[in-house]
Amino acid sequence: MATGTLLATAACAGGDDDTSAESETAAATVAERPLAARTTTPSPSASKSAGATPSPTATLSETGARNALITAADIEDDWVQVKNPQSWSDKLLVGQVDAAQFVTGKTDAADCQRLVDALYDETLLGTPSGASALNGFEEGDSRLLYQVAAYQKATLDKSMDWLEKLPETCDQFTLTGGDSGDRTVQVVETSLPKEGDARQGLTVTVKGTSNGDPVTLTLDVAVVRVGNDAITITNGGLDGADEDTTKAAVEQGTKRLKEVLAGRTPTPTPSMLD
Structure with a gap:
């Protein structure tokens, strides 16, 4: 039973290391990616609003x-x-x-x-x-x-x-x-x-x-x-x-x-x- 417990503990410890390594790799990849590629794409409605040119509304005097x-x-x-x-x-x-x-x-x-x-x-x-x-x-x-x-x-x-x-x-x-x-x-x-x-x-x-x-x-x-x-x-x-x-x-x-x-x-x- 003691041996089985030690093996189970070792397996759990190994899984945490793998997960941590994958997270570190992903973070490094994002850090290395150019800023333009990491920029969030605005929603279509936001883009339309930002690019719209309002028509003149002033009353002509x-x-x-x-x-x-x-x-x-x-x-x-x-x-x-x-x-x-x-x-x-x-x-x-x-x-x-x-x-x-x-x-x-x-x-x-x-x-x-x-x-x-x-x-x-x-x-x-x-x-x-x-x-x-x-x-x-x-x-x-x-x-x-x-x-x-x-x-x-x-x-x-x-x-x-x-x-x-x-x-x-x-x-x-x-x-x-x-x-x-x-x-x-x-x-x-x-x-x-x-x-x-x-x-x-x-x-x-x-x-x-x-x-x-x-x-x-x-x-x-x-x-x-x-x-x-x-x-x-x-x-x-x-x-x-x-x-x-x-x-x-x-x-x-x-x-x-x-x-x-x-x-x-x-x-x-x-x-x-x-």
Whole structure:
């Protein structure tokens, strides 16, 4: 019995040594493993929360809207800021859409008329529900109208949807009446820098006559939505539309609007307005 007890005791002691050795080996392995390999992987929900970028939630004020406006320095070249762009219009755009072209869809004619009427207007995206600011620039025969405004979400969503469909519903139509006779209007989609929450670019070309001579008015239209606010750009003229200027206005304007909505004042840029 004494011998059996000693053997059993020795076996138990040997088992404890093996377990201890295995624990020490595992600890050494973990210690030798690189820190990156030992880092605990965060849960999917934690990773998503950490990487999420919240959308701006600040309400756009009148001061903020003015601060978010671009200046001539933002679009470079020889643009000069003007004092009263609200008075702008273009006689090539004055007239009525020929509804006879839209036999199967009278609403399409209304959509095209809305576009023509709003190209030099402050209501391209509908009537702003809050703060709104506007400025304009000239370079030779070209003009650039720039607006920052707050909208009701439903109004803004409908307007963005309307703009998206225009290259299909209003790809080509005729304007009648006014002083320029019949004019052919074409609407095509254009690409914009990937700024904001949503964006839509168009090029509108109007061919008609002025003082008996054939003329072509070309306008870039760019809209960028940031939350429930948006920037709107109309750029061009009888000399055509400068795509680089439109893109610069989109990039710099979106940046300034986001700065304002984040509670910051954008870095001032020199203005050429005396």
